[in-house]
Amino acid sequence: MSSPDTPAGDGRVVLDADDVSRALTRISHEILERNKGAEDLLLLGLHTRGVPLARRIAERIESVEGTSVAVGSLDVTMYRDDLRSHPTRAPHKTSLPAGGIDGKTVVLVDDVLYSGRTIRAALDALSDLGRPAAVRLAVLVDRGHRELPIRADHVGKNLPTARSEKVRVRLAETDGGDSVSIFGSPAGTAGGEVR
Amino acid sequence: MSLLIKGARLLGEDAADVYVEDGLIREVGSVSTTADETVDADGLVLLPGLVDLHTHLREPGREDAETVLTGSRAAAAGGFTSILAMANTTPVTDTAEAALRVWELGRDAGLVDVQPVGAVTRGLAGEELAELGLMARSRARVRVFSDDGRCVADARVMRRALEYVKAFGGVISQHSQDPALAPHAACCHEGQLSGELGLPGWPSIAEEVIVARDVMLARHTGSRVHVAHVSTAGSVEVVRWAKAQGIAVTAEVTPHHLLLTTDLLAGYDPTFKVNPPLRPAEDVEALRAALADGTIDAVATDHAPHARHDKEHAFVDAAFGMLGLETALSVVATVMVEGGLLDWAGVARVMSANPAAIAGLDGHGRALAVGEPANLALVDPSTSYVVDRGASLSLSRNNPWHGRSLTGRVVGTWLRGARTFGA
Amino acid sequence: MKKHLLSIDDVTADDIAALFETAAEMHDVQRREVKKLPALRGRTVINLFFEDSTRTRSSFEIAGKWLSADVINLSAKGSSTSKGESLRDTVLTVTAMGIDGLVMRHSASGAAQQVSEWIDVPVINAGDGTHEHPTQALLDAYTLTRRLGSLEGRHVVIVGDLTHSRVFRSNVKALTKLGARVTVVAPPTLMPSGIGTWSADAGFGTSYDLDAVLPTADAVMMLRVQKERMSGGYFPSPREYTVGYGLTRDRLGVLREGAPILHPGPMNRGLEISADAADAIDSMVLDQVSAGVAVRMAVLYHLLAGEDQK
Numbered sequence: 001m002s003s004p005d006t007p008a009g010d011g012r013v014v015l016d017a018d019d020v021s022r023a024l025t026r027i028s029h030e031i032l033e034r035n036k037g038a039e040d041l042l043l044l045g046l047h048t049r050g051v052p053l054a055r056r057i058a059e060r061i062e063s064v065e066g067t068s069v070a071v072g073s074l075d076v077t078m079y080r081d082d083l084r085s086h087p088t089r090a091p092h093k094t095s096l097p098a099g100g101i102d103g104k105t106v107v108l109v110d111d112v113l114y115s116g117r118t119i120r121a122a123l124d125a126l127s128d129l130g131r132p133a134a135v136r137l138a139v140l141v142d143r144g145h146r147e148l149p150i151r152a153d154h155v156g157k158n159l160p161t162a163r164s165e166k167v168r169v170r171l172a173e174t175d176g177g178d179s180v181s182i183f184g185s186p187a188g189t190a191g192g193e194v195r
Numbered sequence: 196m197s198l199l200i201k202g203a204r205l206l207g208e209d210a211a212d213v214y215v216e217d218g219l220i221r222e223v224g225s226v227s228t229t230a231d232e233t234v235d236a237d238g239l240v241l242l243p244g245l246v247d248l249h250t251h252l253r254e255p256g257r258e259d260a261e262t263v264l265t266g267s268r269a270a271a272a273g274g275f276t277s278i279l280a281m282a283n284t285t286p287v288t289d290t291a292e293a294a295l296r297v298w299e300l301g302r303d304a305g306l307v308d309v310q311p312v313g314a315v316t317r318g319l320a321g322e323e324l325a326e327l328g329l330m331a332r333s334r335a336r337v338r339v340f341s342d343d344g345r346c347v348a349d350a351r352v353m354r355r356a357l358e359y360v361k362a363f364g365g366v367i368s369q370h371s372q373d374p375a376l377a378p379h380a381a382c383c384h385e386g387q388l389s390g391e392l393g394l395p396g397w398p399s400i401a402e403e404v405i406v407a408r409d410v411m412l413a414r415h416t417g418s419r420v421h422v423a424h425v426s427t428a429g430s431v432e433v434v435r436w437a438k439a440q441g442i443a444v445t446a447e448v449t450p451h452h453l454l455l456t457t458d459l460l461a462g463y464d465p466t467f468k469v470n471p472p473l474r475p476a477e478d479v480e481a482l483r484a485a486l487a488d489g490t491i492d493a494v495a496t497d498h499a500p501h502a503r504h505d506k507e508h509a510f511v512d513a514a515f516g517m518l519g520l521e522t523a524l525s526v527v528a529t530v531m532v533e534g535g536l537l538d539w540a541g542v543a544r545v546m547s548a549n550p551a552a553i554a555g556l557d558g559h560g561r562a563l564a565v566g567e568p569a570n571l572a573l574v575d576p577s578t579s580y581v582v583d584r585g586a587s588l589s590l591s592r593n594n595p596w597h598g599r600s601l602t603g604r605v606v607g608t609w610l611r612g613a614r615t616f617g618a
Numbered sequence: 619m620k621k622h623l624l625s626i627d628d629v630t631a632d633d634i635a636a637l638f639e640t641a642a643e644m645h646d647v648q649r650r651e652v653k654k655l656p657a658l659r660g661r662t663v664i665n666l667f668f669e670d671s672t673r674t675r676s677s678f679e680i681a682g683k684w685l686s687a688d689v690i691n692l693s694a695k696g697s698s699t700s701k702g703e704s705l706r707d708t709v710l711t712v713t714a715m716g717i718d719g720l721v722m723r724h725s726a727s728g729a730a731q732q733v734s735e736w737i738d739v740p741v742i743n744a745g746d747g748t749h750e751h752p753t754q755a756l757l758d759a760y761t762l763t764r765r766l767g768s769l770e771g772r773h774v775v776i777v778g779d780l781t782h783s784r785v786f787r788s789n790v791k792a793l794t795k796l797g798a799r800v801t802v803v804a805p806p807t808l809m810p811s812g813i814g815t816w817s818a819d820a821g822f823g824t825s826y827d828l829d830a831v832l833p834t835a836d837a838v839m840m841l842r843v844q845k846e847r848m849s850g851g852y853f854p855s856p857r858e859y860t861v862g863y864g865l866t867r868d869r870l871g872v873l874r875e876g877a878p879i880l881h882p883g884p885m886n887r888g889l890e891i892s893a894d895a896a897d898a899i900d901s902m903v904l905d906q907v908s909a910g911v912a913v914r915m916a917v918l919y920h921l922l923a924g925e926d927q928k
Contacts, residue, residue: 078685087924089636091640387811390816393727394727463727505704509747511726511727
């Protein structure tokens with residue numbers, strides 16, 4: 001999930017469409033290498049932007065390996081530890097392939113890794129859904145500032161940021177174009193979901 | 196002990212001084228005599244002390260809701276000098292001893308003349324006549340009999356009661372509610388609102404069939420019947436017809452049925468649960484018109500105090516009734532006087548003279564004239580105020596007028612020349 | 619969404635859409651091996667039932683437990699009379715234990731609304747007298763939506779003892795909110811007071827003639843006729859009721875192909891619904907039951923999981 005609001009001020013583009021594409025290709029290859037092929041692989045996108053990213057990675061793997069890769073989506077709303085500090089909203093769809101996650105190597109896919117809390121929630125959700133053989137994490141951007149002992153296995157780009165800054169990921173599927181930008185957050189206007 | 200009320204408008208007409216000594220009005224006009232107490236009543240309206248045909252004082256039995264003393268205080272604050280205490284106490288006022296006890300409690304309180312109403316039937320059960328004659332012969336001189344809270348539903352019992360009280364000039368005050376058409380659970384005027392709220396309906400017809408039956412019984416027996424708390428336009432029509440026939444029927448309306456409407460029940464607030472229920476605006480209009488044209492003879496409060504916990508049940512389980520003594524005059528002033536339907540002489544008629552005549556009270560409801568008992572209510576006709584249930588002298592707080600602005604207020608009350616309310 | 623769910627009046631069409639969206643996800647959870655979501659972990663919900671209802675109570679209980687709430691069932695039957703403790707005292711005592719939500723069933727209309735004015739936590743009406751049963755209406759509408767898609771312009775016919783039915787009262791509000799055209803059918807003695815002006819104000823139709831209405835129905839909801847009404851003089855005999863207002867085998871034939879038949883249960887087979895019709899709809903009735911858990915999970919989630927409402 002990324003910031004729902006357009007941050008104020010001019011953003012600095014740190015990844016353009018080509019950069020995003022190259023990053024995803026690299027992640028795809030890393031996943032294949034690490035998994036020694038596409039067997040028993042399940043790419044699970046986290047809502048919202050992790051879902052199209054997972055699909056893109058799957059397409060790349062398929063084109064390399066020539067076999068289909070299972071893709072699903074995971075909503076972690078009910079597992080978040082900050083449920084009580086927001087108004088409730090309807091959860092997104094969690095969809096898993098027919099075989100479920102048991103025995104699979106699940107790669108969680110998200111756009112930005114920040115505090116690690118979303119991933120913690122995702123791990124909890126996974127344990128309610130079954131027992132994967134292994135769980136890995138792929139993110140387009142790692143901006144640091146972890147609050148939990150969580151790290152990504154596959155990172156498109158490490159992006160040093162200040163906490164006061166916001167990172168915005170745009171994707172063609174959800175936002176009409178691919179880019180990653182950093183926005184300075186002037187004092188007093190910080191708000192929305194900072195990633 | 197003497198009293199001089201200076202410059203009050205008598206019955207809202209010309210200003211005059213009223214001089215009182217030894218409980219009687221001694222002089223009316225321009226009075227130069229000095230008195231022990233002088234009241235400057237410039238701009239105020241002087242009325243004969245009000246008479247309430249219909250009060251629930253709860254003593255004996257529910258002294259946590261009201262006592263004869265606290266009810267008397269509330270009555271005095273409302274301008275009343277005599278109130279009729281309904282019989283549905285525990286035990287029921289169905290013997291001379293019980294009636295005498297209430298009468299004595301009232302006399303001890305000494306603020307208003309508390310006149311007990313006797314039960315029509317033993318234990319209000321609607322089956323056997325209570326000792327009507329013994330109550331009438333007692334020092335309490337009971338003349339009004341009522342099973343109020345319950346209807347004397349059996350036509351044979353009602354007929355006998357009407358016949359029997361003729362011997363001593365009594366009257367049966369009927370709570371008109373056909374129990375087959377409006378059983379005890381009935382608590383909301385039957386109509387769209389009761390349908391939507393899912394509350395047991397209390398249809399107008401359940402009142403009207405009893406009123407119609409009773410006026411025919413009164414005609415048949417040649418007796419007097421009084422219709423308590425008339426609440427529907429249909430009942431008004433029946434009473435109007437009966438009076439035209441010369442049938443000895445009288446009727447009362449409560450302040451709440453003159454102003455409050457059934458839509459107040461939409462929030463399920465038991466404060467507005469009363470029997471008969473609040474009715475739609477069309478009925479309210481008909482009741483006002485009937486009070487103005489004399490079809491309805493009197494305003495009676497049906498003051499019905501309840502302990503807080505008896506109202507804090509689910510709506511259908513909560514107790515029926517609302518407070519009324521302290522606000523009655525203000526409601527009538529707001530609705531009828533401000534509304535141009537009655538003048539102050541008319542208010543005196545429906546709140547003092549007529550109820551006193553119906554109840555056979557010789558010392559009340561008299562003219563403001565020399566030689567009459569000095570039972571007086573002094574009213575500020577123009578002051579508006581917001582009712583605060585916390586300020587009530589009643590022990591209970593089931594006050595439907597809380598937060599409502601009313602115009603016209605009692606500022607002083609005297610019982611036989613002795614001040615019972617006001618500074 | 620409002621703090622309480624006392625009546626369908628408390629939810630907008632958008633709220634209902636959000637509840638249904640959530641319910642659909644909850645429905646998936648029911649098919650999982652681990653039927654548990656942590657959304658209400660650490661929250662305590664009391665099912666306070668002044669009137670017996672195994673179905674509704676267990677449905678709420680399962681819904682709460684699958685969301686990880688601590689659910690406590692309290693039967694307060696018999697304490698609802700004016701002789702006993704006041705309703706306010708009963709409820710204040712229960713909530714003083716430190717609860718986060720109250721699910722309440724009471725035989726008196728309006729009881730849930732009254733209680734909501736006395737306590738701070740969200741109150742969910744699980745049926746109040748002959749007034750409303752909002753979660754039942756939501757699950758009925760959810761079931762219909764799953765079957766028919768959008769209810770916009772769909773004709774839903776509700777048949778039976780309308781006077782004493784909270785299911786009817788909630789359903790007519792929910793279905794019209796979702797754009798359905800509703801016609802209610804009953805003999806005149808079982809039509810609620812003031813139905814003429816009421817139906818005109820609220821925009822639904824009424825009829826005494828089931829056969830005239832049935833052919834255009836996209837869905838039919840049969841209401842239970844309480845046994846105690848039969849001796850109440852509302853209609854002369856069960857036989858006569860069935861002939862006039864029962865969903866008989868013949869009437870089943872008149873119904874549009876595939877039109878769903880709902881019944882809030884428990885059914886009086888042979889009275890308001892023939893055995894054929896009941897069997898024909900068994901799957902739907904069970905759908906209603908499973909939808910009930912999903913919809914109640916959605917309601918509990920939206921009312922209790924988020925930040926404290928004002």
